[in-house]
Amino acid sequence: MQKNAPRHFALVPAAGRGARMGTALAKQYLPLMGRPLIHHTLAALCAVPDIERVFVVLSVDDAQWACYDWRALGARLAPLFCGGPTRADSVLSGLRAIANEVSPTDWILVHDAARPCLASWHIEKLISELAHDDVGGLLAVPVADTVKRADEHGRIAATVARDGLWRAQTPQMFRYVMLRRALESAHGLTDEASAIEAAGLRPKLVEGDAANLKVTFPFDLHIAEWILRQREGDVHET
Numbered sequence: 001m002q003k004n005a006p007r008h009f010a011l012v013p014a015a016g017r018g019a020r021m022g023t024a025l026a027k028q029y030l031p032l033m034g035r036p037l038i039h040h041t042l043a044a045l046c047a048v049p050d051i052e053r054v055f056v057v058l059s060v061d062d063a064q065w066a067c068y069d070w071r072a073l074g075a076r077l078a079p080l081f082c083g084g085p086t087r088a089d090s091v092l093s094g095l096r097a098i099a100n101e102v103s104p105t106d107w108i109l110v111h112d113a114a115r116p117c118l119a120s121w122h123i124e125k126l127i128s129e130l131a132h133d134d135v136g137g138l139l140a141v142p143v144a145d146t147v148k149r150a151d152e153h154g155r156i157a158a159t160v161a162r163d164g165l166w167r168a169q170t171p172q173m174f175r176y177v178m179l180r181r182a183l184e185s186a187h188g189l190t191d192e193a194s195a196i197e198a199a200g201l202r203p204k205l206v207e208g209d210a211a212n213l214k215v216t217f218p219f220d221l222h223i224a225e226w227i228l229r230q231r232e233g234d235v236h237e238t
Contacts (some may be wrong), residue, residue, distance in 0.1 A: 007052045007106045008127060009098070010045040010171070013090035014038055014113035015059040015083020027215065028113040029064050033225055036068055037215060040116035040228065046073045048123045051109070053101070057094040059083040091192065092183040095176065104177035107136070110192050111171040114215040117227045118171075122208055126173055129206045136174035137204030138193050139212060140166040168193060169208050 014028045023030060028038040038056070045054045053076045058065055060081050070077055080097045083090040091110055102108070109126070111118065122139060130137050143165040151157040172192040174182075182195035189195050193203045211227050213220060 006103070006175070008050050008109060008173075009102055009106060009176075010051050010054040010109045010111060011091060011094050011098075012038070012041065012045070012054065012056045012111050012113050013083065013087050013094065014056050015062070015090045016087065016113075023218075026064065029068075030215075030221065032116060032221060033228060037116050037221075037224075038113045039068070039070075039073075040224075041111065041113055041118060042070075042073055042077060044116075044118040044120065045109075045111060045123070046076055048120055050127055051123070052076065053078055055080050055094055055098055056113070057083045057090045057097075087191075088183055088186070088189055088195070092180070095180045095183070102176050104175070106176045107173055108176050108179055109171035109173045110179075112214055115170060115212055116215065116224050117211050117213055119211070119231070122212055123171065125208075126171055126206050130173050130204060133204055135196065135201045135203055136172075136178070137206050138172035138191075139169040139208035140205045141169065141208055141210060142166055166205055169212050169214075172203075174203070 016026070029036045032040060042054060042056060045051055055078050057080050060083065062081060065079055080094055082093040082097050084093050095108070109123070126137075126139055143162045145162070147160040147162050147165065148156045149158045149160055168191055174192060174196060178196065179192060182199045183192070186195040186198040189198065196203050213223060213227070215221055215224055
């Protein structure tokens with residue numbers, strides 16, 4: 001790495017509960033292949049040499065974290081008990097908490113806790129394609145399905161042209177100072193790219209793939225397990 005070259009840090013907001021899963025246990029702690037779901041997410045990030053540290057932002061009163069052994073993920077993993085009521089609040093609180101550990105031009109990779117099928121090649125492609133980008137960007141996949149807009153009665157109001165439409169994924173990667181300023185100015189947004197857009201900038205779309213799914217509903221856990229087991233089988237075959 002060049003002297004004074006920007007470093008890469010991961011930030012994983014994990015203070016929410018995932019109400020759509022319909023479970024008493026917070027979604028990030030649901031069992032997946034014998035481990036909490038978030039373990040797979042953090043393991044993928046911790047395995048990438050280019051990432052200096054992996055910060056996971058938990059709620060202030062999170063008592064579940066201490067119930068698990070995280071030592072296998074190494075010393076680069078650092079929990080931050082400063083999460084807020086929304087994703088944006090948690091990310092911003094996390095950025096404030098690590099202010100003394102990062103430089104303004106360092107890259108921050110924000111990744112959903114509930115995307116446990118993130119693979120090293122997803123991260124490496126994102127870092128490579130954005131290395132010299134002035135804005136930053138995110139993993140995303142082009143929309144393949146026909147898209148319908150519903151009316152208030154649950155009937156089709158219109159068919160939306162899918163040309164140029166992408167489904168946003170994570171990680172979303174931006175410079176520390178740029179992301180923090182954007183989040184401090186924007187409100188009510190659901191991802192970091194939206195905050196950067198609100199600041200008048202245009203993040204780059206880096207094509208990922210459908211395997212990097214977000215666990216939202218109960219059946220998604222079965223899909224995630226299938227993906228992870230397929231990768232396990234590929235490793236054993238090689």
